[in-house]
Each structure stands twice: as C-alpha cells, then as structure tokens.
Amino acid sequence: xxxxxxxxxxxxxxxxxxxxxxxxxxxxxxxxxxxxxxxxxxxxxxxxxxxxxxxxxxxxxxxxxxxxxxxxxxxxxxxxxxxxxxxxxxxxxxxxxxxxxxxxxxxxxxxxxxxxxxxxxxxxxxxxxxxxxxxxxxxxxxxxxxxxxxxxxxxxxxxxxxxxxxxxxxxxxxxxxxxxxxxxxxxxxxxxxxxxxxxxxxxxxxxxxxxxxxxxxxxxxxxxxxxxxxxxxxxxxxxxxxxxxxxxxxxxxxxxxxxxxxxxxxxxxxxxxxxxxxxxxxxxxxxxxxxxxxxxxxxxxxxxxxxxxxxxxxxxxxxxxxxxxxxxxxxxxxxxxxxxxxxxxxxxxxxxxxxxxxxxxxxxxxxxxxxxxxxxxxxxxxxxxxxxxxxxxxxxxxxxxxxxxxxxxxxxxxxxxxxxxxxxxxxxxxxxxxxxxxxxxxxxxxxxxxxxxxxxxxxxxxxxxxxxxxxxxxxxxxxxxxxxxxxxxxxxxxxxxxxxxxxxxxxx
Numbered sequence: 001x002x003x004x005x006x007x008x009x010x011x012x013x014x015x016x017x018x019x020x021x022x023x024x025x026x027x028x029x030x031x032x033x034x035x036x037x038x039x040x041x042x043x044x045x046x047x048x049x050x051x052x053x054x055x056x057x058x059x060x061x062x063x064x065x066x067x068x069x070x071x072x073x074x075x076x077x078x079x080x081x082x083x084x085x086x087x088x089x090x091x092x093x094x095x096x097x098x099x100x101x102x103x104x105x106x107x108x109x110x111x112x113x114x115x116x117x118x119x120x121x122x123x124x125x126x127x128x129x130x131x132x133x134x135x136x137x138x139x140x141x142x143x144x145x146x147x148x149x150x151x152x153x154x155x156x157x158x159x160x161x162x163x164x165x166x167x168x169x170x171x172x173x174x175x176x177x178x179x180x181x182x183x184x185x186x187x188x189x190x191x192x193x194x195x196x197x198x199x200x201x202x203x204x205x206x207x208x209x210x211x212x213x214x215x216x217x218x219x220x221x222x223x224x225x226x227x228x229x230x231x232x233x234x235x236x237x238x239x240x241x242x243x244x245x246x247x248x249x250x251x252x253x254x255x256x257x258x259x260x261x262x263x264x265x266x267x268x269x270x271x272x273x274x275x276x277x278x279x280x281x282x283x284x285x286x287x288x289x290x291x292x293x294x295x296x297x298x299x300x301x302x303x304x305x306x307x308x309x310x311x312x313x314x315x316x317x318x319x320x321x322x323x324x325x326x327x328x329x330x331x332x333x334x335x336x337x338x339x340x341x342x343x344x345x346x347x348x349x350x351x352x353x354x355x356x357x358x359x360x361x362x363x364x365x366x367x368x369x370x371x372x373x374x375x376x377x378x379x380x381x382x383x384x385x386x387x388x389x390x391x392x393x394x395x396x397x398x399x400x401x402x403x404x405x406x407x408x409x410x411x412x413x414x415x416x417x418x419x420x421x422x423x424x425x426x427x428x429x430x431x432x433x434x435x436x437x438x439x440x441x442x443x444x445x446x447x448x449x450x451x452x453x454x455x456x457x458x459x460x461x462x463x464x465x466x467x468x469x470x471x472x473x474x475x476x477x478x479x480x481x482x483x484x485x486x487x488x489x490x491x492x493x494x495x496x497x498x499x500x501x502x503x504x505x506x507x508x
Contacts, residue, residue, distance in 0.1 A: 039367060039387060039402040043087055049078065050397035052390040055373045058109035058118045058426075058459035061139035064500065066379050066460055069109070069120055070390065070399040075101030077122060077134075078399070085380035087401070095141045097122070102129035108457035110163030111425045112149075112172045113191055118426055118459045121151075123158025123176060130154060131161070131176070150193045156181065160211040160266075162451045164429055166222055166239060168481045172427050177208040179229065201244030206232040210266035213430050213450040214278050217297065220483035222430045222450070225253070227264025227282055234264050234282070251299055253291060255282065262286035268452045270319030271445035272328045272351060276434065278447060283314030283332055306356035308349055312336070316454030320376030320385045324410050324465030326444060327351045333389060333454065335371035342393040344371050369400050373454035378463055379403075381499050383411030385463055390454070413469055415494040416461040416501040419448050419476055422508045426459045432477040433462050433504075438470060461501040469495050476504045 051073030057066040061081065068080040068087060076099045079091035092098060104122030111118050117136040124130055130152040134142035146152045157179040163172045167187060174186040174193055182205045186193035197203055202224055210227030217223065217238060224237040224244070233254040237244040248254045255264060268281045277293035281303075288310055290303035303309030314334040322329045330349040335342040346368045349357035361368055370389030379386050384404035391397045415435070421427045429450035435443040446462035466472070474489040487507060 038405040040405055041366065042085075042386075042401040042403050044398070044400065046087065046089065047400055048396060048398040050394075051392050052397055052399040053103075053105055053372050053392045054107045054454060054456045055375055055388055055390050055399050056107040056109055056120070056453075056456040056458050057375055057377045057379065057388070058120075060109075060118055060120075060136055062117065065381055066377055066458075068379070068388070068399075068401070069096075069107050071104045071107050071122060072099075073103055073392065074099040075103050077101075077104060077107070077120075082379060085403075095143065096134070097132065102126060104132065104158070106158050106161050106455035108161045108163055108451065109426075109459035110172050110429065110457065111427055111459075112163065112174075112188065114171065114423060114425050114427070116423075116425055121161050121163070121174070123153070123156065123161045123455075125158060127155050127157050127180060131156065131158065149191070151186065153184065156184075158455075159209045160451050160455045161457070162211055162213055162429075163427075163457060164213045164222055164450045165427060165479070166213070166224075167241075168221055168479055170421070170427070172429075175202065175211060175213070175224070177211050177226070179207050179209060181205070183208050183211075183226070197244065201246075202237050204228075204235055204237070206235065207263075209455070210264055210282075211451055212267040212269050212280070214269050214447055215430065215432070215479060215484070216278075218484065220479050220485075222479055225267055225269075225280060227267045227284075228255075229263035229265065229285070231258045231260040232263060233258075251297070252301070253280070253299055255284070255289060256287065258286060265314060266316050266452060266454055268317040268319050268330070269447050269449065270328045270330075271447075272319065272330070273353075274327055274442065274444050276442050276445050278432070278445065281308070281317050281319070281330060281332075283317045283334070285313050287311045288314055288332070307359070308332070308347075308357050310334070310347070312345060315372050316374050316452075318374045318376045318453050321444075321463065321465035322348070322376065322385050322387070322404065323350070324384065324406065324414050325351075326465050326467050327353065328444075330357060331374045331376060331387065331389075333370045333372060333374045335393065342371055344368050344391065344394065346370055346389070348387075367402060369398070373399075373456060375453045375456065375458060376463075377458065377460050378416060383414040383416075383498060412495055412498055413466045415464045415466060415472065415474075415492065415497060417446075417464070417474060417476070418461040418501040418503045420503060420505045422506045424503075424505060428478060428506060429457070430479055434475045434477070435464055435466075436473040436475065438472075440473075443467075443472065466494060469493075474502065474504065476506075478506050
C-alpha cells in the first residue's frame with residue numbers, strides 16, 4: 001500500500017512564543033515519529049500593506065533563491081529580493097509599477113523570450129486598462145514590452161494568466177482569462193504573440209477566474225481546466241492539437257448546479273493520494289470540490305468524503321507537503337462576512353491518507369490571515385515549505401510570509417527539483433515529476449504548476465517531503481510534439497541537495 005495509507009496520526013494546533021505552531025506527530029512504519037514543524041511570521045512590519053492580492057514567487061536575479069512579487073490595489077507591484085531569507089523591497093529601483101498605476105489582479109512569471117531571465121506578466125482588473133509584460137533585463141530592471149509583443153489584451157477584466165507551451169513548439173504561449181468577457185489564447189510566433197482559436201474552444205465566453213493546464217488524457221500535450229464564476233459551469237478543454245473539445249460534461253467536472261452568485265474561483269492540481277495520477281481541487285463560492293483522478297479517464301468528487309467540501313467563499317488554494325511526510329497537504333483561502341467587512345476564514349488541511357483531511361487551523365490562529373492568494377514554497381531553501389498569503393479586503397491587510405521552522409532532521413528529508421528546458425530556461429510548465437524508491441515503488445508525483453493560488457504563476461522548483469533520506473529515482477515527464485517523454489535521474493541522494501535544487505534539463 002502507499003505510504004500515505006499506512007500512517008496513523010495525532011495532531012493539534014498549539015501556540016507559544018511563535019505566531020503559530022503546527023504540531024503533528026506521525027508514525028510512519030519506516031522511520032521514527034516525525035518532528036513537530038512550526039510557523040513564524042517573517043518581517044510582518046514590512047509586509048503589512050493593505051489591499052494585497054496576487055503573490056508570485058520566482059528567482060528574477062538568478063541567485064538561487066526565490067523572490068516575491070505582490071500586486072496591490074494601489075497599482076503597485078511590490079518586488080522583494082530574497083537575500084538568504086531576508087526580503088528587501090527593490091521594486092521601485094527596478095522600475096516596477098508603482099502606486100497610481102492600474103491594479104493588476106494576476107501576476108505570472110515565465111521566460112517568454114528564452115534569455116534565461118524570468119519575466120513578469122500582470123493582467124489589468126479594469127477593462128479600460130491594459131495588460132503589462134515586464135521584461136526582465138538581466139535582473140537589473142523591468143520594462144513593459146506588452147505593446148511590442150501584441151499582449152496588451154484590451155477590454156479584459158483579468159484574473160489568471162498562464163505562460164504555457166500549448167502547442168509543444170518549445171516556447172511559451174499565453175492564456176488570458178476574462179472575468180467579464182471571452183478568454184483568449186496567444187501563440188508565441190518568434191517573440192510576438194498572435195491570437196489563436198478566436199471565437200472557439202479556449203476562447204470560452206463564460207466568466208473565468210481560475211485556469212489550470214495539465215495533461216489530463218496523458219497524450220503529451222496540456223489540457224485546460226477553467227473555474228467559472230457567476231453560476232456558470234466549469235470547463236475542461238481537451239487539447240487535440242488543431243482543436244479543443246470541452247469534455248467536462250462527459251467527465252463530470254462541470255461542478256454542481258449553481259446560483260448566480262456561486263462558481264469556481266481557482267484550481268489546484270496535485271496528486272494527493274500518491275497514485276501517480278493528477279487530482280484537482282476547486283475552491284468555490286459555494287461547496288468546494290476535490291476531484292480524484294481514477295486513472296482511467298474519469299474523476300470522482302471526493303471532497304465531502306475526505307473533509308474538504310466546505311460551503312464557503314473560497315478564493316485560492318495550493319497543495320504542498322508542509323510536514324515532509326510524503327503526501328500533499330492543502331491550504332485553502334476563504335473569507336466570510338458582508339461586503340466591506342470580510343474576515344479571513346482559512347483552512348490548512350493535513351493529509352491523513354485514507355482517513356481524509358483534517359483542518360488544523362482555528363479562527364484565532366495567526367495563520368488565519370488571508371482572503372485571497374496562497375503559495376507554498378521553500379523561500380529560504382531549508383527543505384521545508386513555507387506559507388505565503390495575501391489579505392486584500394481586511395482593515396489592515398498584508399502579504400504575509402510564515403517560515404516553516406521544522407527541525408533540521410525533518411527538513412533534510414526532502415528534495416526540490418527544478419525542471420528546465422534544454423537551454424536551462426523555465427518554460428516547461430505542466431511537466432510532471434515522480435519519485436521512486438530503490439525497489440521501484442512510486443513515492444509521489446508533483447506538477448510544475450502553470451497557475452493557481454489565486455491568479456498567479458510561480459516559477460519555482462517542485463518540493464517532495466520524504467519518509468527517509470534513502471536514494472530515490474527521479475523521473476520527469478515532458479510534454480512534446482513526440483508525446484510524453486520521460487527522463488530519469490537514478491540514485492539521487494536527497495542529503496546532497498540540502499539548500500539547493502536538483503536541476504533536470506530536457507534532452508534535445
């Protein structure tokens with residue numbers, strides 16, 4: 001049986017000198033009881049900025065750690081350089097948009113021009129404003145090149161924007177959702193972008209907030225799930241190369257019947273049951289869904305049975321192994337209360353395997369601090385996933401970073417994998433990474449995500465918690481014009497990658 005199904009857990013949320021402590025004693029059959037990781041707020045005075053919405057992590061200066069971009073209601077894009085776990089506000093000096101600019105509700109990192117530096121796209125919330133593409137000039141400054149690229153995307157109320165290679169030609173294309181109009185897909189044609197599939201397929205006219213790309217049918221290209229708002233059904237556009245087909249009705253992925261004020265707000269893709277197939281969580285205005293991938297082309301909604309099917313105003317979600325026990329836990333950001341008086345109502349679901357998920361947050365937890373975005377990343381490169389969230393509506397607001405203070409022995413039982421294309425660029429969003437033990441047993445699967453959290457796309461390594469520090473086999477599956485291509489790195493010793501990621505480049 002899977003490791004996740006062999007565990008017995010006892011957990012409680014406790015508070016001491018730290019802002020929050022997550023106490024989880026787990027007893028896997030193959031190692032000693034797991035340590036008790038704790039979370040502590042990082043630089044709260046610096047980060048307590050009202051009307052914070054999207055947060056996206058990426059290494060803009062190529063120094064080996066993740067930096068943080070945050071969109072604010074004022075129009076400013078805060079960019080924090082990560083100096084070995086200390087965040088420094090450098091946005092103004094690097095010519096990032098400042099207060100007085102238009103609000104950008106989505107931020108997405110990706111190297112669209114293949115120069116080795118990730119660029120940042122921001123979509124405008126107001127229809128009369130334009131999308132910006134902030135070209136990263138060697139980590140020294142950012143310049144808006146959207147008009148030159150053909151990516152201003154006018155008359156759009158932006159939410160999620162994805163950098164993805166939908167046509168497997170080796171460069172990044174752009175998918176732009178629209179909260180108040182038709183979505184649009186743009187193909188990268190030698191550095192300029194041209195709209196494709198206009199008025200058909202992915203140019204879905206339903207009000208879309210969340211968009212996630214992954215290879216649902218395992219045919220070697222990326223398919224598109226859409227979380228739609230205002231009572232509209234969700235969609236799953238299967239990528240058939242020269243056309244897209246909505247198979248959500250056939251697969252039972254449209255969501256439940258909805259009132260006009262209900263609908264999907266995001267999506268998060270992850271293999272929560274470690275069976276090798278990618279599952280799908282949908283945070284909703286209404287009841288949340290967790291679609292288990294049955295491995296035969298069908299899905300089953302198991303949210304209620306596994307304890308994550310709350311009826312709420314959920315906005316964002318992210319998967320991550322917060323306790324390095326080998327399975328994915330789930331952070332869900334939601335809010336409650338009337339307009340103008342919204343309060344965070346977050347959940348941090350510990351994965352108890354066959355027993356389902358247990359929310360280890362309480363209403364008075366300092367971690368219950370967000371109403372929009374969430375990202376689980378290892379920003380300080382210590383082997384433990386940290387929790388980063390944003391509060392857009394609260395009276396104080398902020399974009400908070402909570403460092404995971406897991407003890408070192410547990411932190412070392414982890415492995416981060418950075419997936420790159422053949423030229424060392426971050427363009428392989430949607431690639432799949434799997435770990436196997438020495439006997440060939442599948443341990444876990446991770447996706448190089450192409451969007452989520454809340455209207456963001458990070459450019460970051462994937463993270464695996466491990467039951468032991470024994471050598472593992474790493475398999476990366478790339479999407480390509482030849483189908484799914486898998487590369488293997490044998491006998492990887494996780495301890496040798498403490499403080500850094502294993503890089504896997506796509507073969508030519």
